[in-house]
Amino acid sequence: MANILVIDSDPLFRNQLIEYLSQYSYDVDFAADLSEISLSSNLRPADLVVIDVNRQHDNSLGFLQDLCSTADIPVIVMSADLLAESDKVTALELGASDYIEKPFGLREFLARIRVALRDRASRRANPQHMVYTFDHWRLSTRHRWLKDANGEEIKLTAAELNLLIAFLQSPRQTLSREQLLLATRVHDQEIFDRSVDVLILRLRRKLEEDASTPRYIKTERRAGYVFDADVGTELLRMRMA
Numbered sequence: 001m002a003n004i005l006v007i008d009s010d011p012l013f014r015n016q017l018i019e020y021l022s023q024y025s026y027d028v029d030f031a032a033d034l035s036e037i038s039l040s041s042n043l044r045p046a047d048l049v050v051i052d053v054n055r056q057h058d059n060s061l062g063f064l065q066d067l068c069s070t071a072d073i074p075v076i077v078m079s080a081d082l083l084a085e086s087d088k089v090t091a092l093e094l095g096a097s098d099y100i101e102k103p104f105g106l107r108e109f110l111a112r113i114r115v116a117l118r119d120r121a122s123r124r125a126n127p128q129h130m131v132y133t134f135d136h137w138r139l140s141t142r143h144r145w146l147k148d149a150n151g152e153e154i155k156l157t158a159a160e161l162n163l164l165i166a167f168l169q170s171p172r173q174t175l176s177r178e179q180l181l182l183a184t185r186v187h188d189q190e191i192f193d194r195s196v197d198v199l200i201l202r203l204r205r206k207l208e209e210d211a212s213t214p215r216y217i218k219t220e221r222r223a224g225y226v227f228d229a230d231v232g233t234e235l236l237r238m239r240m241a
Helices: 011-023 034-039 060-070 085-093 106-125 158-169 177-183 194-207
Strands: 003-007 027-031 048-052 075-079 098-101 128-134 137-140 145-147 217-220 224-227 232-237
Touching: 003 011, 011 027, 011 106, 048 060, 048 106, 060 075, 060 085, 075 106, 085 098, 085 158, 085 194, 098 106, 128 158, 137 158, 158 177, 158 194, 158 224, 177 194, 177 224, 194 217
Parallel strands: 003 027, 003 048, 048 075, 075 098
Antiparallel strands: 128 137, 128 232, 137 145, 217 224
16 A cells, blocks of 8 residues: 655654554555654655645745655645645645645545545556657656756746646637646545646746737636647657556
8 A cells, every 4th residue: 555654843743644554555654844754764766745834834835845846745734723725826836736724524534544545656657758848848748847948947836847738738729717727637526726826937947938918828717727828749658667
């Protein structure tokens, strides 16, 4: 079964999650905070991370961004005090797979974990990977990078990368906000459509010479967005271990 890392400073709540997940045959490691992770040599590689984000630990969002940009694993954020729409949008923009408010039901929590792990397993089970090209840009779905004409990698969050892949898979087709929301692999139904607009803006700033007059990602009023460029593809086959 999958190994889950739970990061939460509340020992009672943390132990409740560990005990519940263990009942469903998940291996669970835990840490009270980020410093404990850096000092521990006993933690196993995680298949999914559950992290509590709160106002008392300002570096937790920085850790979230680093984790999501370097590791291809789902991250579920939970919080009891960062409950505003802007807080959720920020976490998702940084690459979180899901966001759940405390307190929450354990059955709902388990369902979210299963969805996130199933999504990861589905991606890994597919041995085919693509390199997409448009103008001087190259995007590799295997290595999950975007490079410009000089071969320089452009830093994208997991949500931004997934959003761009959705566009490249359907060039010159209008995609609704709902389609794009699903493409970012966000599984929280409470996330608002406006989070897609924020991701679009961030992606435009990284792709466009002038984000206010976009060349690639264009708005179709009341319909969604369209990626207006010729897209080339190259199929790569990944050897499975």
